[in-house]
Amino acid sequence: MEWLSWACGGGCDRYSDGKRSIDHAPFTEDLSMQPHFAVSTDATLPLHIVEEATLRDQLAALSPAVATWATGMGFTGAWGQVLVLPGADGGLAGALLGAGSAAARRRNRFLLAAGAAKLPEASFALAADLPADLSTEVECFGWLMAQYAFDRYATAKGAKAQLVAPEGIDVARVEAMAAGECLTRTLINTPAEDMGPADLQAAVEALAAQHGAEVSTILGDDLLAQNFPLIHTVGRASDRAPRLIDMRWGHEGPRLTLVGKGVCFDTGGLNLKPGASMALMKKDMGGSANVLGLAHMLMATGQNLQLRVLIPAVENAVSGPAFRPGDILPSRKGLTVEINNTDAEGRLVLADALTLAAEETPDLLISMATLTGAARVAVGADLAPFFTDHEADALTLADSALRAGDPVWRLPFHDPYEAMIEPGIADLDNAPAGGFAGAITAALFLRRFAGAARYMHFDIFGWSQSAQPGRSKGGLGQGTRALFAALPELLATSGAAK
Known part of the structure; x- marks a missing residue:
């Protein structure tokens, strides 16, 4: 030996x-997976969180055009439902994310992660506060974890949508939690x-x-x-x-x-x-x-x-x-x-x-x-x-x-x-x-x-x-x-x- x-x-x-027939690199490369929040730029898009109970009022407060678009596309504000908003120039103007009802939120976890998985590759910022029964820190952690993918052996991709950190959260703390969770997941996987x-x-x-x-x-x-x-x-x-x-x-x-x-x-x-x-x-x-x-x-x-x-x-x-x-x-x-x-x-x-x-x-x-x-x-x-x-x-x-x-x-x-x-x-x-x-x-x-x-x-x-x-x-x-x-x-x- x-x-x-x-x-x-x-x-x-x-x-x-356990000498193996194929040389395997030491497990170090995956330790560098550090999910990060995006930096706000002029290209950052608003993400509107819409509750079922206040759907009509929230849509009306945005614009008649948004309300018409959302109604025509069958957007109901159900938990995790996403609707991309078109811009006048043919690009994106933002997105709606359904927050459902309080009962639905109790039955589910990580609303923002559900949205991140369905949104296109772009940078988003919350247009308003989350419902009072949701923790902004927890939801932001969930968004970062939606980006996780175990790709050591085959191509795999997590969510590509980026989030600008909302004001008031401890960015370093949330990013550290996400990096620690990525490490845990990759070690087990x-x-x-x-x-x-x-x-x-x-x-x-x-x-x-x-x-x-x-x-x-x-x-x-x-x-x-x-x-x-x-x-x-x-x-x-x-x-x-x-x-x-x-x-x-x-x-x-x-x-x-x-x-x-x-x-x-x-x-x-x-x-x-x-x-x-x-x-x-x-x-x-x-x-x-x-x-x-x-x-x-x-x-x-x-x-x-x-x-x-x-x-x-x-x-x-x-x-x-x-x-x-x-x-x-x-x-x-x-x-x-x-x-x-x-x-x-x-x-x-x-x-x-x-x-x-x-x-x-x-x-x-x-x-x-x-x-x-x-x-x-x-x-x-x-x-x-x-x-x-x-x-x-x-x-x-x-x-x-x-x-x-x-x-x-x-x-x-x-x-x-x-x-x-x-x-x-x-x-x-x-x-x-x-x-x-x-x-x-x-x-x-x-x-x-x-x-x-x-x-x-x-x-x-x-x-x-x-x-x-x-x-x-x-x-x-x-x-x-x-x-x-x-x-x-x-x-x-x-x-x-x-």
């Missing part, structure tokens, strides 16, 4: 790191052939270089030498070396640690998944993609904090060294874990990383993972369930999620279920029998490794199953913008919450 010796430092001599543990490490290093952060990585068998046995065990069956990636940024302010699940592909191990269940397992590193997107938002906006990002990056493969059902494994914390399902591997790699994070007692510790199907059964694909023992934190996050248009829902750390993860033969069970409360028992398992840290866990889906306004089909950030909005308050109260 001499060809990989430059990366191993002696710690992964038995890994080939990239197939495992090009997004193995080494590629994920390269993406972290590229992000760190962009923001002046520092990265260190514990690789291969060095994980055993430095007491990360669960990360090593889950990844040892793959020819791609398991690793723990550690990024730090900032030297002042409260300490925030983000831990993201980095299972770059999950076969299920010896508890092999059926083919249909394996189809989307490239997204099993969605937790790491989400924390990296959030990290970009925080660093790009210069937040006053000490940020640490920990990513246990592995591939859960099947080969001779694969760990087995019935095995009892040690952890960094000293707790033993009985393996009753090798497909419940995410909580294992997170356990060692959370233990490390808790050793320096950050002011706030957050984990994000595509962890359980039970969470999807409970709340579906669109909501991001989260767990916390701190009532004030839950209220802050819920309020921020509403303002950010990034829905989350609290599930409980239900202490009476602790017995379900205690098998008797070992300290903990990684997959309790019975099938009930799977998301909660997984969260309780992780909490055992978070120590005394103030802890919050997200069990996300990380995927949009169909194309929707501002959300192309594929990888998706969930909970990150809610956290980005909530973190100033959460960290400001860190001393009291402890």
Whole structure:
């Protein structure tokens, strides 16, 4: 395996790191995707937002010609309906975008993104304020995300219409959120052939270089030498070396640690998944993609904090060294874990990383993972369930999620279920029998490794199953913008919450 010796430092001599027949460029180029607002010029066109209830009055206020044109073209002001207005010279004079009714707006998200996808390639500016029940910041974020397209392997294009930032919004903040979300989506969308543990490490290093952060990585068998046995065990069956990636940024302010699940592909191990269940397992590193997107938002906006990002990056493969059902494994914390399902591997790699994070007692510790199907059964694909023992934190996050248009829902750390993860033969069970409360028992398992840290866990889906306004089909950030909005308050109260 001499060809990989430059990366191993002696710690992964038995890994080939998934040598491929075709050379693939390191994952760095997509980190530069930074959606921006347009600059206002004489060519900028007005975009009129029209509600159904006030359609007639709004059209009359524009001009009789516009009213006649809109009526003749069947424009009703329905949510997301677009009508381009012709100019006297044969060009464009602007456009109408239907805002529908208040009820329609509650059932849909990202009105401006819906319009951007239908508008021609031109620069637009809002001609008036949005309806009071819509957030201008959220809607502008949605417009920028309508421009996203994953085009690494085939030609793909997002919306070409540009938006001039409305007065009063924090342009740098919204652009940072959009860039972070683009990073998250592209990381998840990239197939495992090009997004193995080494590629994920390269993406972290590229992000760190962009923001002046520092990265260190514990690789291969060095994980055993430095007491990360669960990360090593889950990844040892793959020819791609398991690793723990550690990024730090900032030297002042409260300490925030983000831990993201980095299972770059999950076969299920010896508890092999059926083919249909394996189809989307490239997204099993969605937790790491989400924390990296959030990290970009925080660093790009210069937040006053000490940020640490920990990513246990592995591939859960099947080969001779694969760990087995019935095995009892040690952890960094000293707790033993009985393996009753090798497909419940995410909580294992997170356990060692959370233990490390808790050793320096950050002011706030957050984990994000595509962890359980039970969470999807409970709340579906669109909501991001989260767990916390701190009532004030839950209220802050819920309020921020509403303002950010990034829905989350609290599930409980239900202490009476602790017995379900205690098998008797070992300290903990990684997959309790019975099938009930799977998301909660997984969260309780992780909490055992978070120590005394103030802890919050997200069990996300990380995927949009169909194309929707501002959300192309594929990888998706969930909970990150809610956290980005909530973190100033959460960290400001860190001393009291402890």
